[in-house]
Amino acid sequence: MNWTNFPFFAATASILWILGIILVNFSRKRKTIEIMGNILIAAGLAVLISFLTLLWINLDRPPLRTLGETRLWYSVFLPLIGIITFLRWGYKWFITYALLLAILFLFINYMHPETYEKTLMPALQSPWFVPHVIVYIFSYALLAASSLVAVKGLYELYFKEFDMNTLHLADNLVYIGFSFLTLGLLFGALWAKEAWGHYWTWDPKETWAFLTWLSYLVYMHFRTFQPKKTKAPLWTLSLAFIVLLICWFGINYLPSAENSVHVYSR
Amino acid sequence: MTSKGTRDKSKLQMKNEKLKIKQEAKATWGYGESFVIALEIGILGFIIEIFLKGQGVRSPHLPYNLYMVLVLVVILVVIHLKFRFKPVVKWLSSIPCSVSAISVYALLVLLLGFIPQQQEQAGWLQMTGLSHLKNSWPFLLIQLYLLVSLGLVVLRRGIPFKLKNLGFLLNHFGLWITLVAAGLGSGDLKRVTIDLYEKIDFSDVGTLTDQSRYNMPFAMKLLDFNIELYNPKIAVADRNKGEIVQKHGETLPLISKGFETTLIDWKIKVKEYLPFAVRTDSGYTLSDRPGSMAVAFVETENAVTGDKASGWITTGSLMFEPRFLELEGSNLLILTEPEPRKFESLIVFKDKKGLTDTVRLEVNRPHRFMGWKFYQISYDTQMGKYSTMSGIEAVRDPWLPMVYTGILMLLSGAVYLFWLGRGIRSE
Numbered sequence: 053m054n055w056t057n058f059p060f061f062a063a064t065a066s067i068l069w070i071l072g073i074i075l076v077n078f079s080r081k082r083k084t085i086e087i088m089g090n091i092l093i094a095a096g097l098a099v100l101i102s103f104l105t106l107l108w109i110n111l112d113r114p115p116l117r118t119l120g121e122t123r124l125w126y127s128v129f130l131p132l133i134g135i136i137t138f139l140r141w142g143y144k145w146f147i148t149y150a151l152l153l154a155i156l157f158l159f160i161n162y163m164h165p166e167t168y169e170k171t172l173m174p175a176l177q178s179p180w181f182v183p184h185v186i187v188y189i190f191s192y193a194l195l196a197a198s199s200l201v202a203v204k205g206l207y208e209l210y211f212k213e214f215d216m217n218t219l220h221l222a223d224n225l226v227y228i229g230f231s232f233l234t235l236g237l238l239f240g241a242l243w244a245k246e247a248w249g250h251y252w253t254w255d256p257k258e259t260w261a262f263l264t265w266l267s268y269l270v271y272m273h274f275r276t277f278q279p280k281k282t283k284a285p286l287w288t289l290s291l292a293f294i295v296l297l298i299c300w301f302g303i304n305y306l307p308s309a310e311n312s313v314h315v316y317s318r
Numbered sequence: 319m320t321s322k323g324t325r326d327k328s329k330l331q332m333k334n335e336k337l338k339i340k341q342e343a344k345a346t347w348g349y350g351e352s353f354v355i356a357l358e359i360g361i362l363g364f365i366i367e368i369f370l371k372g373q374g375v376r377s378p379h380l381p382y383n384l385y386m387v388l389v390l391v392v393i394l395v396v397i398h399l400k401f402r403f404k405p406v407v408k409w410l411s412s413i414p415c416s417v418s419a420i421s422v423y424a425l426l427v428l429l430l431g432f433i434p435q436q437q438e439q440a441g442w443l444q445m446t447g448l449s450h451l452k453n454s455w456p457f458l459l460i461q462l463y464l465l466v467s468l469g470l471v472v473l474r475r476g477i478p479f480k481l482k483n484l485g486f487l488l489n490h491f492g493l494w495i496t497l498v499a500a501g502l503g504s505g506d507l508k509r510v511t512i513d514l515y516e517k518i519d520f521s522d523v524g525t526l527t528d529q530s531r532y533n534m535p536f537a538m539k540l541l542d543f544n545i546e547l548y549n550p551k552i553a554v555a556d557r558n559k560g561e562i563v564q565k566h567g568e569t570l571p572l573i574s575k576g577f578e579t580t581l582i583d584w585k586i587k588v589k590e591y592l593p594f595a596v597r598t599d600s601g602y603t604l605s606d607r608p609g610s611m612a613v614a615f616v617e618t619e620n621a622v623t624g625d626k627a628s629g630w631i632t633t634g635s636l637m638f639e640p641r642f643l644e645l646e647g648s649n650l651l652i653l654t655e656p657e658p659r660k661f662e663s664l665i666v667f668k669d670k671k672g673l674t675d676t677v678r679l680e681v682n683r684p685h686r687f688m689g690w691k692f693y694q695i696s697y698d699t700q701m702g703k704y705s706t707m708s709g710i711e712a713v714r715d716p717w718l719p720m721v722y723t724g725i726l727m728l729l730s731g732a733v734y735l736f737w738l739g740r741g742i743r744s745e
Contacts, residue, residue: 174660174681227735234732238725247682249509249693249713251721252500254452259431266424270417277413 055120061103062158068096069131069151076144090135093151097131100158104128116185117176120161125186127154127161129193133225137197141221149200180243188236192300194229195268198222199293205286214282222289223275230268237261260299267292347409352418359463360422363456367447374453377505380716387502394466398473411470419464426457461501468494485734492727499724503717508532510713511695514540516706520668524712534712536688537668541676543697543708545661549573549593550612550633550653554581557648573614573653583622584645590615594703597638602630608704609637612653620646636700661697663708679710690714 075089104124107115115121134150137143205218240258241251252258271288274281347355367374377383401407409415430451433443447454472491475483510524510532520537551570553562563582564570571579575591594610595602602613617628625646631653634640642650662680667687677685679694686692696709715721 174658177660178682231732231735234728234735238729238732241725245718246684247693249684249691249695249711250507250715251725254430254435256431259427263424263427263431266420266427270420270424273413273417273420277417 055107058103059162061099062162065096065099065127066155066158068092068099069155072096073148073151076138077148090138093131093135093147097128097135100124100128100131114182114185116182122185122189123157123161125189126193126196127157129190130154130157130196133193133197137221137225143221145204146197146200146221149204150197153196153200175247178243178247180239180246184236184239184243187232187239191229191232191236192296194225194232195293195296198225198229199290199296201225202286202289202293205282206290209282209286216282219275219282219285222285226268226271226289230265230272233265233268237265256303257299260295260303264292264296264299267295347412347414349414349417352409352412352414353421355415356418356422356460356463359459360426360456363454363459364446366455366459368445370455372445372447372450374447374450375455375458376453377502379505383502383505387498390465390469390498394469394473398470398477402470402474407470410467411474416464416467416471419460419467423460423464426451426460461497465494465497468497485731488727488734489731492724492731494724496721496724496728499717499720503715503721506714506716508714509711510534512538512710512712514538514663514665514708514710516540516543520666534690535670536690538710539666539668540663540708541666542664543661543705544663545697545703545705546659547656547703548659549591550656552579552581552586552588552614552616552631553652553654554584554645555642555650555652557650562652562654563649570654573612580621581651582649583620584651585619585621586651587617588614589617589628595632597632602632608701609635610704611635611638611640612656613641614653616643616651618643618645618651635702656702661694663694663710665692665708665710667692679708689716 069092072089072092075085075092077089079085079089104115107124115124130150131147131154134147134154137150138147201218201222205214205222208214208218240261244253245251267288271285271292274285274288278284378386397407402411429448433448433451435451436449443449447456451457468490472487472494476487476491479487509527511526512521512524512534514521518540520539522534522537524532524534526532549572552573553564553570555562562570571577573588573591575588577588577591579586591612591614592602592604593612594604594606595613596605596607596610611633613630613632615628615630617626619626623646627643627645629643630641631643631651632638632641633653633655640652642652645651660680662678664676664678667675667677669688675687677687677692679685679692681694684691684693690712691714693711693713694708695711698705698707701707
């Protein structure tokens with residue numbers, strides 16, 4: 053099992069998800085159709101999880117090192133969050149967008165396929181490796197979901213009628229996403245102390261991770277103090293996501309990043 | 319008094335009270351004022367930096383940094399106990415103030431993320447402190463602004479202590495402790511790089527981060543350096559571009575004897591593989607000593623043209639040039655430098671009394687000795703497998719326990735936030 057099998061798994065998952073989206077959205081209140089849609093979505097997720105598991109076993113190391121590998125986890129977590137959100141709060145538009153975003157990531161991976169890298173440098177051979185990266189990916193997925201909600205909120209605000217529940221959903225996602233973001237940041241610091249000798253060296257990734265953390269911190273404080281305001285928090289949330297994206301992908305292109313340990317290997 | 323009169327009077331009372339609350343709210347500053355003040359503090363910092371010709375500012379070492387922490391705590395406690403009802407103090411512990419502090423702090427961190435940070439750099443970047451932001455006056459002043467606001471918030475919510483505020487305090491006080499310990503503790507942080515060589519006797523000299531010499535209160539001797547490498551990989555390279563060529567979705571496989579694969583248009587068979595060999599008149603022989611290299615005998619067939627080629631490819635070493643196999647076009651089949659899987663050093667530590675400690679140092683497995691912590695960082699990559707040099711880093715950080723306390727509080731606070739997030743009601 054390696055990346056050459058990926059297109060098959062990705063296509064299968066995507067087809068299952070598209071069928072699921074159609075059923076869920078056009079169920080016309082018939083519960084059975086909705087449930088069938090959910091089952092298809094869960095099946096698509098299962099397909100992707102099995103690919104991930106087999107890849108892990110075959111690589112002999114956790115598939116968490118390259119950009120493509122992290123995108124794969126993203127494509128697993130985003131639908132998972134979508135399913136849970138749908139079961140908990142019933143937002144159809146949310147699971148639809150979450151799945152479409154996941155399909156987009158699968159497509160990006162298809163267009164930029166991976167090298168089958170068995171090597172793992174000594175610095176990455178640590179019990180911190182898996183928790184640090186997984187917690188971060190999960191947090192990114194949640195915060196991306198919150199930005200989807202923010203965009204929807206802005207659309208409602210400018211073109212339709214704004215529903216306060218949208219901001220409440222965003223809050224829920226941000227609170228949980230931020231708690232995982234904090235864990236990821238601190239796990240990184242604790243790991244750095246074991247591996248490099250210091251817990252914080254203002255490495256570009258660390259700096260941008262800190263900036264991401266501060267951005268969502270501003271959002272949370274703003275929401276606490278002025279819960280009735282809508283425009284400012286929605287825009288803050290959207291901007292915070294841009295900072296997150298720069299942290300995730302953008303630093304590879306910054307001049308200061310060349311010697312960073314966090315630049316994903318090719 | 320008639321009942322109607324009572325009702326009217328209480329209505330008037332309520333109106334007066336509402337007006338009073340509104341006035342009080344207006345008495346503390348809002349976002350506009352907070353941001354202006356925060357920016358002014360930042361600008362003041364830059365002015366000081368320029369006035370001092372871009373020298374920057376560093377944290378003092380013990381005991382002065384400890385005195386500063388204590389002074390800060392005392393000031394904050396006194397402000398809280400005696401002046402907390404004053405409008406200025408109320409504003410300092412308000413959200414507009416904290417949001418402005420966080421935002422301007424984030425602005426400085428943003429600059430830190432964009433502008434390459436170097437110590438010595440002539441020109442206006444140095445003069446304004448932009449090239450050494452984390453040791454600059456604007457950074458210091460904004461951090462202080464943030465710590466004052468954060469500290470007052472902690473005191474306001476923490477005194478008297480109520481269990482329902484536990485999560486809040488873990489997060490806010492935890493952050494305060496971490497920032498103070500990391501910031502002021504940096505004055506006592508020592509990071510020393512030590513290059514140890516096999517067969518050399520005890521050494522107590524290292525290099526600090528500013529490249530100056532440092533005599534350590536202990537000595538070290540390298541008994542053995544050991545490294546395990548992954549096998550090298552085979553790849554197709556373009557002779558003219560000087561880089562590896564890869565087809566969409568293809569892999570750079572690890573080599574082994576009998577291995578077969580396809581790279582781009584070529585089918586490749588590895589007939590022979592020697593992980594360490596030297597070149598002799600009759601070919602290559604296994605030889606595990608400095609100067610040896612990985613060699614492989616490969617047979618290739620171009621799937622398109624049917625052309626065949628075969629020969630030896632090597633990684634090369636200090637003694638031998640690498641060898642490639644020429645393929646069609648301007649392509650070559652090459653063997654890449656093997657990557658490290660694990661490297662470690664067997665080291666003897668000796669303190670001033672002569673007591674020794676023999677330890678195996680590995681990446682991600684540091685060792686503690688005499689209040690210092692030692693890390694396996696590097697080796698002579700040119701010699702690779704036969705490196706007789708081991709690069710060690712020794713770190714001393716007396717403020718670490720305080721940093722860890724803050725981090726532990728933040729971790730607990732994050733878990734609390736997770737539970738809270740699950741419970742936010744929707745309307």
